[in-house]
Amino acid sequence: MTQNAPDLASHYVARGMRNPQLIEAALAINEDRLPDAEPILRAHLHKDPFDVAAIRLMAQLAARLGRFKDSEALLRRAIELAPDFTAARSNLAGILYRQNRFEEAVELLDTVLQVDADDASGQSLMAAALGRIGEYDEALALYGALTQRFPQHAKLWMSYGHVLKTVGQQDEGIAAYRRALAVEPTLGEVWWSLANLKTVRFDDADIAAMEAALEAPSLSDDDRLHLHFALGKAFDDRREAETSFGHYERANAIRHSQLDYDPDVVTQHVDKIIATFTPEFVAARAGQGDPTPDPVFILGMPRAGSTLLEQILASHSQIEGTMELPDLPAIALREGKATPSGWVDAVRDMPAERLTELGAEFLQRTAVQRKTDKPFYIDKLPNNWVYTGLLNLILPNAKIIDARRHPLDCCFSNFRQHFAKGQAFSYSLSDMGRYYADYVRLMAHFDRVLPGRVHRVIHEQVIEQPEAQVRAMLDYLDVPFEEACLNFHQNKRAVRTASSEQVRRPINRDGVEQWKPYEQWLDPLKAALGTLWQTYPEVAGAGK
Template identity: 90%
Template structure:
């Protein structure tokens, strides 16, 4: 009997539950035996290419292997064959989210929740996606309802706490984190989330609870590293530098062992940019990108004061703060796939029309983050420093601010910080010194080949003379001075980064010379930095 589209999914799902080959493939995926699952699924799909249940399994396998584009294509094929295949739509929403396509995620989940409004996993992903596009009120409402339905779900309470923190409801956020710990006291990410507020001081009972959690049998590496980071903060607050550093060192060692980071890759990439983006090359492409002046990029090292600069500028009547946007790296990485050697060589071959198209694409992609009619908006993704040349080429009238902090303070602050994702360089003192050196070297190159294009802001100067530094920034941006920029801590806007609570206080010296009590353990960092830490804020002629 021929199956119509609406019942095709249920037909194949029911049949698959009786198929030993598909049962074994599903079991292999569940047990992480991915190499066993793939040939089983391929063999089955050669015999029955319309089996949407098997296509969905293959998509799940692709996702587990990190092949998100393949997973997306497979899920779209399953939906094309069976438009009412809600499970495939739900999976597709998850794949879109993992590719940072949050607006599309929300749209896809809308169709899922139309079919089943009580789908808790769909609601949870919807809340997360809404938070990523700045729709915080809707996200909070969903999390509130979900925690009412599932009061013993620790990770829901944790996610609720994240959004509450972001919108400035710190006390409620702390209460949500504490509720999560009542349910699951070994959940290391919650302890770290409390520490990461930078305002919570752990008491003796908290420290004892974390130390007890570390002694728990079969504790996961992720829980363990989060607990070590949180205990590092706890003992740092108590001025017990040796114990604190020991916890930070163990936390970083665990995370470093999970990653495959090679500092030489960044060094070679910077070498290629410097060799390619010469004055002659840049002059030959001057003004060929999209001329729209709206974006303001604040870039540099993480933990260098970029959130403070964003909060200052977002307090101006003409400038909107958004978040750390993933779009410039996404564009660069996609374009880089067109040639074996990456985006730098791809740009070499681009006609002016393509540069303009990429600039326009960035503006379209980021439009969802703009919630006001202010003429300018900020992208404060620090790691955009590696794309400074690309930004200049595709958005020649965008403004670029380089946020810079003392190398030892900045790098040690990164060593004490666990990032939700990315920043693989930050889990080794020597890797971090290399990364900082490459960053300074590249920005020094642009100082030479594009003089005045990038406005540098020294973090310590902002602390010592805030009004002069704010006026200089606003002059560079071409907007008038406003007193509100000096009263940035009164701004109630949402802030997603680790500095969210720090920028809700007036400027202070809390972050200055934090490395000094730990200096005896920082030789690997000093060696990797070379003369940079002693010359700061000047840059040695070699950039090292």
């Protein structure tokens, strides 16, 4: 090689633009013909392993296949060979973002934008990453500038609306969503974003526009399912249950067909946890892990009232609210990769020092989300219920609150909700009932194995007896009662979840017994739940 490193990227990019094989590989990736691209790139890199443009293409291919670690390694190799390869740095930031490594993505994007401050795609990714680490003011400033530069970019307006909603600027968020629809009326995610505020009532013109969008030629499945979810909400507000359920049913059927979800996998996983985390197993590891008491985990089913509990607790002077943090599942999944059956086997023989290291890692990974000096902070990722045993081992002094809601209200609320990602169980009534039953079964097991370790909060009791339930939670957390916790709706903190607007209102009964108008269609859910919907909130005998 005769080129200096700073010139290497431009040399190979220019050469690649004249190479018919690399042009064909790039076209194949762009057209989603991934099996066609891989052999071309492998053959080329075998002949010229220093071609950083081809390495970048291979990284893009790996990313399209979901092989993010491979993509990251390839991009780092390209940057090592050509440190000024800005496009590779930008791609790497995107890969880090997709791995929930938002702080690293921000640091890398800083270097990208120093080279080209007007890089719109870099600014957009930076705004998204800043939002994920709670730097909302900077994210809003970037989105505001981008929408001024690109007023006809519907998805920019949508992203801007998301952040405005998160920080409580609802009117401005609605206006941003409406601007997106003025540009692209068939963009289903925007219609769903309006519906997902829970406070917007669609008028006749809105419904007509959504129904017209469903007739648009070449409408994508994602746009279609979002439109059906939004129309489900529109007709629910009008108390037209049959029409509403029909839209929800069609939306869920589309999403269910896109996913590869097997409820038996969850049931078997819960069986394994119960078999492993015996009283003897837990007692033998008492006192291990990182002793830091700072985290408060609020877990359970989605749509069970966890955002309300977070808002209540985050109104306390000693407790900071963050968001649904991806770090505990990421740690568990990584540790489990070395064993055929996942993290449960990985922790079975894990030495005490490793448990302590994992607890410390969680604290380090989540430190970026802490914006105050309050002693405690909340992780409210609902699905952490499956990791209750693990978090008890690695963070023995962390607090755990189980947010529970009536199974029919909770599960039907999930059925009416489209999640940005995850929650694959929620797009089938029977799958959802089984998931709820497995959750209850595992938490009942830990009630027996770790009595008093988990504090359960029944959503309906919070509605009926708010002060008593708040006092009980604060007693469990060993912090004094503060009146601000009862006035949680006055808290101006950012809220990222679907309940963001609901928790900015005083406690009400709006979400109670919402399933009843739809009962005639809920037999698959009832069958999967067994007697849980009749015996709730009692959980005696829920263990297997």
